[in-house]
Amino acid sequence: MPQPYLYRDFANGLSARVPRQASLDAERYTTTAFMQQEWDGIWTRSWLLAGLLCDLKEPGDYFVFNLGRESILVSRTESGAIAAVYNACQHRGNRIMTNELGSVRAISCPYHGWTYDLDGRLLSVPDAERFTQDIACESHSLKPVQVDTWAGLVWINMDLDAPSLATFLGDVIPELAPYRFEDMVLVSDQTVTLDANWKTCIDNFNEQYHVDFIHPQHASFVDCCNAANELWPLGHRRVLVEGYVTNPRYGVPEEVPPILAAAIRPLGLEPDDFKGRVPEVRRAVQRQKRLVGERLGFDYSGFTDEQVSDVLQYDLFPNVIMTVKPEELWVMRPRPHPTDPDKCCFDKWTLRANLPGDASHGLSLVGDPKVTADAIDDRPEREVFDQADVVAGRHSMTITIDQDIHLLRDMQAGMHSRGFRRAVLNEDEIRVQHFHDWVDAWLDGKAWPTSS
Ligand code: FES
Ligand SMILES: [Fe+2]
Known part of the structure; x- marks a missing residue:
């Protein structure tokens, strides 16, 4: 099912490029020559x-x-x-x-x-x-x-x-202002070393095409089928995936599936009340979060309904992935290896809003309040591990990201094959295409005014 997408232009006159049909040669992921071009054209130029x-x-x-x-x-x-x-x-x-x-x-x-x-x-x-x-x-x-x-x-x-950070981020700044990330508290700091190019990681987080295959659990709590992609100037992207819904590809279930049920119970919603009307859960969550927030002292009034219930991801060029919710922020960042295009470090920070709890009534604004911001006295130490640790279950970056990590090494390995030359992308991979179009624009020196 093709996903809708939208071009976004920044107010300051920086307009989006119309994506061309990306032709992603394997060499851009596997060679030191391309890595050097990225160093000269992107890493030493971009914020x-x-x-x-x-x-x-x-x-x-x-x-x-x-x-x-x-x-x-x-x-x-x-x-x-x-x-x-x-x-x-x-x-x-x-x-x-x-x-x-x-x-x-x-x-x-x-x-x-x-x-x-x-x-x-x-x-x-x-x-x-x-x-x-x-x-x-x-x-x-x-x-x-x-x-x-x-x-x-x-x-x-x-x-x-280089022009200012504010110019670089453009409309991202006002759009994310209500979240007040600066007031959130770091609850987890992880770095995994991967046998994959940094762009192999970025690509993975820029399409929902793979979700049905490697994240089957998602079908019961988000609608990746109808993700709305936005393509922004300078190579930034955004995607909105409706939350607290089920994947329409599999029909509408009669009862709230277990994962979705586990997510709404902490809000004080009873899954059995939605028998025969599962599509109404999302709207109920939007209302209920505001009510519970009022009761617990967390203000949702600055947020749209979509921001309250859905999964919003901002991909900031070149290598920042931010998954944003009013209650929690994930910041992910693949960093290139010093010399090897087949390796990168992938960082993930989790920050939480200081959410007031109400233990006596068992209400919580996050479905999985394992670590709460007010329980953090000291900065959490960075956990450093590698893909083998994730595969063996010694470390986890959440079930979903662990599933991605399993795949990345094989993606990178396959691109070295004599039997593979270039990727072909479909409409659901429009953000991948947009990202690589802008990689090329940065390498050509056409993306952004530069000093030389
Ligand atoms: S004092 Fe730094 S290299 Fe000599
Ligand atoms: Fe994934």
Whole structure:
């Protein structure tokens, strides 16, 4: 069933490209030559999600954002501003910070002790008088990159002349404002290393065509068949999948299926009340969440009915996938490997709104309140694992994502075959096509004003 789609133009005059018929040669997933083109055309030009603002609460707090061969150090300075610099010492290039997260008074290179302030300004050089050339602070400070924040997320851009983050995100900013992601609390931080190109991951999250086959459980609580795709300028995408409904491809069930029943009971809805009228569950959930929210002190008034009940995913070019709900945010981010196009790291952060609970009545605004924001005292440690851990059941990123992870290695392997040359896409894969059209536009330097 072809899914509807819509072109979205940004208010500031950046218009969407009309997608052409994408021709996705296997080489774009498998070769170091294409990987290098992406480095030059995308990673060093585009705004990139570097990390979470909650990791930079106090002056001295820092995190390291590793991407490909590059490493960027992001910190909160003494003045309270956010600074981002290349994590490379100006003496002989040593990568200074190797811990991913921490707090320091100054940035001190462990090799020969050159010390920089949190802005990257060179403060002191041991035995400075023994250098014959001038090592003035200005010329030997750590090299800056652009940095900005939005929605509790920290973004960097290696191109110092690139237009602003607000220009890059355009209408995404007002559209997501009601969610107040900046007030959410991190409840889980996971990274899985995968034998797959970063775009193989992005493609997987950009079509519902595979859902019936590898996520059969979805048929009983969302309607992936009629997902509404939106194609935005600069390569961003959005999809809306109706929630609290069943897949019409399989007919309308007489009773509420078990997964859907488990999702509505915490809201105080009784599945048996919907016998013979299962399609009415979604509308009832939209009403009930508002009522329960009022009772528990969580305000849904800024949200549309769709935002209350449905699954909305924003894919921000190049590599950010945000699944958004009023109660919970997933941020996913595949990062390219330093040298190998067949590998990537896939990060997933889960953030929760601080939802008031009401244990005495058993009501909850999330169907699966395993971890609640108010139960989090310390920042959760990052769990790092690989695909084999997921397959063996030692780690999980939710049942659905685990099912995807099972497939990704085989996708990447198949694209190396002498028997495969290029992908062919259908209308349900329109977001994949749009993404790759814009990859090409970025590689051609036609997507965005650049410094060179
Ligand atoms: S490389 Fe950093 S002080 Fe020498
Ligand atoms: Fe999937």
